Amino acid sequence: xxxxxxxxxxxxxxxxxxxxxxxxxxxxxxxxxxxxxxxxxxxxxxxxxxxxxxxxxxxxxxxxxxxxxxxxxxxxxxxxxxxxxxxxxxxxxxxxxxxxxxxxxxxxxxxxxxxxxxxxxxxxxxxxxxx
Numbered sequence: 001x002x003x004x005x006x007x008x009x010x011x012x013x014x015x016x017x018x019x020x021x022x023x024x025x026x027x028x029x030x031x032x033x034x035x036x037x038x039x040x041x042x043x044x045x046x047x048x049x050x051x052x053x054x055x056x057x058x059x060x061x062x063x064x065x066x067x068x069x070x071x072x073x074x075x076x077x078x079x080x081x082x083x084x085x086x087x088x089x090x091x092x093x094x095x096x097x098x099x100x101x102x103x104x105x106x107x108x109x110x111x112x113x114x115x116x117x118x119x120x121x122x123x124x125x126x127x128x129x130x131x
Contacts, residue, residue, distance in 0.1 A: 014086065014087065014088055014089045015075070015087060015088040015089075016088065016089065016090065016091060016092075017090050017091075017092050017127060017128075019088075020075065020088055020090075020128065021127075021128055021129075026060055026075075026087075026088075027128060027130065029058075029059035029060050030059060030060045030061075030062070030075075030128070030130065031057060031059045031060065031061055031078075032062070032116070032121050032124065032125070032130070034057045034059070034061040034078065035061075035063075035106075035107060035110075035115035036061075036063050036109065036110040036111070036113035036114065036115060037107055037108065037110045037115070038057055039057060039061060039076070039078050039083060039110075040083075040110040040111060040113075054080045054081065055080055057078055058078055058079060058080045059077075059078060060075055060076065060077055060078065060087075060088075061075070061076045061078050062074070062075055062076075062090075062116050062120070062124060063076060063113045063114060063115065063116065064098050064101040064102060064113070064114040064115075064116060064120070065086075065112065065113065065114075066102055066109065066112045066113070066114055067112040070095055070098070071095075071098040071099065071101075071102055071114075072089055072090075072091070072098070073089070073090040073091075073093045073098060073116070073120065074086045074088065074089055074090075075087055075088030075089070075090070090124075090127075092127070093120065093123060093124075094123070097117065097119050097120050097123060098120075100117060100119065101114050101115070101116060101117045101120060102114055104117075105117075106118075
């Protein structure tokens with residue numbers, strides 16, 4: 001193996017705004033209304049309603065990570081039965097929007113993960129050309 005050859009990026013490497021904008025497979029699956037609390041609820045498929053709920057939230061979810069300094073806007077891949085790692089970090093977001101999401105959260109955080117606010121949601125829609 002040639003050690004000088006550039007390493008190919010894994011899909012699980014943290015991707016930034018520029019990379020995410022080039023990924024229609026991610027853009028079409030972003031769920032701007034899914035929150036960390038929705039994702040962290042028990043993920044059992046005991047009945048059809050639970051399965052429908054899991055299918056509805058599967059995709060990609062933005063959240064504010066409070067366990068780093070400064071706080072960061074992250075993108076999490078959410079499966080139908082499992083949660084995978086964060087795959088993106090959006091450094092371009094204004095820091096004051098992240099601070100507001102933590103100091104005045106739209107809902108209680110889950111495991112240090114805060115839901116995005118309406119301001120962040122609108123900022124993301126503009127940056128990623130989402131409707």
